[in-house]
Each structure stands twice: as C-alpha cells, then as structure tokens.
Amino acid sequence: MKKIIHVDMDCFYAAVEMRDFPELRGKPIAVGGRSDRRGVISTCNYEARKYGVRSAMASAHALKLCPNLILVPGRMEVYKSVSRQIHSVFARYTELIEPLSLDEAYLDVSRCEAHQGSATLIAEAIRQEIFELTGLTASAGIAPIKFLAKIASDLNKPNGQYVITPNKVSDFVKGLPLIKIPGVGTVTAAKLEQMGLNTCADVQQFSQSRLIERFGKFGLVLYERAHGIDPRGISPHRERKSVGVETTLAQDIYTFEQCQAVLPQLIQELDGRIHRSAKTRRIHKQVVKLKFDDFKQTTIEHRSNEVSVKLFYELLSQALSRREGRGIRLLGVSVGLESDAVKPALEAEAQVAQLDLGF
Numbered sequence: 001m002k003k004i005i006h007v008d009m010d011c012f013y014a015a016v017e018m019r020d021f022p023e024l025r026g027k028p029i030a031v032g033g034r035s036d037r038r039g040v041i042s043t044c045n046y047e048a049r050k051y052g053v054r055s056a057m058a059s060a061h062a063l064k065l066c067p068n069l070i071l072v073p074g075r076m077e078v079y080k081s082v083s084r085q086i087h088s089v090f091a092r093y094t095e096l097i098e099p100l101s102l103d104e105a106y107l108d109v110s111r112c113e114a115h116q117g118s119a120t121l122i123a124e125a126i127r128q129e130i131f132e133l134t135g136l137t138a139s140a141g142i143a144p145i146k147f148l149a150k151i152a153s154d155l156n157k158p159n160g161q162y163v164i165t166p167n168k169v170s171d172f173v174k175g176l177p178l179i180k181i182p183g184v185g186t187v188t189a190a191k192l193e194q195m196g197l198n199t200c201a202d203v204q205q206f207s208q209s210r211l212i213e214r215f216g217k218f219g220l221v222l223y224e225r226a227h228g229i230d231p232r233g234i235s236p237h238r239e240r241k242s243v244g245v246e247t248t249l250a251q252d253i254y255t256f257e258q259c260q261a262v263l264p265q266l267i268q269e270l271d272g273r274i275h276r277s278a279k280t281r282r283i284h285k286q287v288v289k290l291k292f293d294d295f296k297q298t299t300i301e302h303r304s305n306e307v308s309v310k311l312f313y314e315l316l317s318q319a320l321s322r323r324e325g326r327g328i329r330l331l332g333v334s335v336g337l338e339s340d341a342v343k344p345a346l347e348a349e350a351q352v353a354q355l356d357l358g359f
Helices: 012-020 059-065 076-090 119-134 146-152 166-174 186-194 200-204 208-215 217-226 256-277 309-320 343-350
Strands: 004-009 029-032 041-044 070-072 097-101 104-108 138-143 161-163 242-253 283-292 297-303 328-337
Touching: 004 076, 004 119, 004 146, 012 029, 012 041, 012 076, 029 059, 041 059, 059 070, 076 097, 076 104, 076 119, 104 146, 119 138, 119 161, 138 146, 146 161, 146 166, 166 200, 186 208, 200 217, 208 217, 242 256, 242 283, 256 309, 256 328, 283 309, 297 309
Parallel strands: 029 070, 138 161
Antiparallel strands: 004 104, 004 138, 029 041, 097 104, 242 328, 283 297, 283 328
C-alpha cells in the first residue's frame, strides 16, 4: 500500500508578503494586478477570503467585495526562491516528488524510514521544518492514493493535516460530494446532478458504461474515483502537456478585426516559448481561448502537427461565433504537446517497491 502526502502551502504568495512586510498582517490582502488595468487576483489571505475574495477573481470585483482590500504586486522571483527552500525539505524524505506548482506537491513516502515509517509523523515533520526554514505554514493530506491525499490536504486548513488510512478509504469515499473530486468543476457537477448523481455513493450504484457514454474518458476516471481507485503513481519528472500565452485586454473588444490586431503578438510570443521550453517535442493540436466580459470562457481546438498561423485565425473565427454579443476581455493561444516516449518508464520507476507500512 502506498503512502502519499499532498503538501499545500497556506495562501502562499500572500503569506510570503505578510512575512516580509509585517504591517500587512491581520489586514485583508491579495496578490494581483491593479484594478484599473484589468488585473486578476493570484491569491489572497484568509482575512480577504472572509469577504468572498478568491483567486482568479478580477481585482476590480474583489475591491467591490472588500473595499479595504490591499492589492500587492507579485514578486515571482521571491516566491520561486522560497519554493526552492520548501522543495529542499521534501527531498530530505523522498526522491519521489511530483511538483504541481510553486507551493504544492505530491510526495510518495512509502519507502521512507524516518519516524518509524509513519506517513502521519513524516507529514508533521515536513510541515514543522518548512515553518522553521521559511516562517510559513503548510497543510497536508495523507492517504494511500493521490486524489484522496489532495482532498485531505484541504480539510484542516490552514496549518493542519488530515489522514485517510487505508481502512477508512471506503467510508470516506461514499460520503464524498462529486464536486470535491479533482477535475469535476461546476459545469460537470451540474450535469451529474441532473443525472441524479451528487456523491460517490450515487456513482457506485450507477452504470459505468453510461458515465463513459456521457463524459468519455473522464467518465471512467469518475467511476474509478467514486470507488476509491486511483492507479496513478508519483511522476517526479512531470511532462509539460501544453505551451500557451494569453493576454487580459485593457478594454473589452468585440470584433474579429480587433482580435486580429492582438493575435500576431501572441503567436510570436508562443513561438518563442515553444523554442525555449519544448523545441524537441512535437505538437498535436492548436487551441484558441476567449474569456468574455461575464468571465465565462470558451476554447476551440483542432488537431495539427505543426504550428499554423492560418489555423489560429480559423479557430479564432469559430470561437467568436460563441460571443453572443459579449465583450472579450482575454485572448489566448496554445498548442498541445505529444507525450514523451520516456514517460511510461518514469512512471513505472515511481511505482516500484511499494511497501505495506503503517500510516
């Protein structure tokens, strides 16, 4: 049985700002762009969350919810430096680390002998060492499978942890709302609710084939998660699946011609990113993304083995057909990357020598 820990820093960017600038402590703050420049919130502290402020929210809307919100510009190099410190702590306990972002990672500690091999005690030690090294708090989830470890890390935030032992998996999953499963967003949750499916227990009584028919490959994933199944191992070398660029516009635009004026710069920047970070990888699709003035978004994609400027314009035209009179506040382009041939070997390596040790 595996022992997976999901570590998630508490309001990471905001926490770094409060650490470095003590005068911000106890006040509602958010790291993000200026409201007069169509900025978006990257993260916020818990004082701001009490007002309903959330990450990915427009800064202007956040200020309406919380007029005394303090907007802080991000300091990405500082966050990256702190992230390296955090990951140095992880490396003391295991080589099987799968970073999800600067402040979040999965760890497989199945073979770790520290603290008598107890994943619970290892998680406590990691959180304590992170605090001593950085002055920041982290939360953790401990479980025998990845998706449950991620869910568990959110249950005792901030500065806490939650353990789901192997013998508790079945009972925990039965009562789990489907919206809690990673990958189930509000749109999918609404579709599931229309089918009479609200919890994992509901899915356990439902037809697997009908789920696959309705949701494709994700239908099978959903069926497995609802039964407490997650065969994924830790992937220390996470493979980039796509490369993209997007821009939030200073003012809403409405026409194809206005979008045409923006697209060339995005395509040029995308080309540069592909050559910097994925020049040895083949692409398999192109994507255009639009976000409208009501914050709903749409994407159009098409299979392609090479970057075609003409195809981006065709996808843009298709995406604009969904505008329905709304203004466009964001435009983005991206490419999907083919899987690297070495990935299966890395995943297999990450799953060897699973020991049945106590949690």
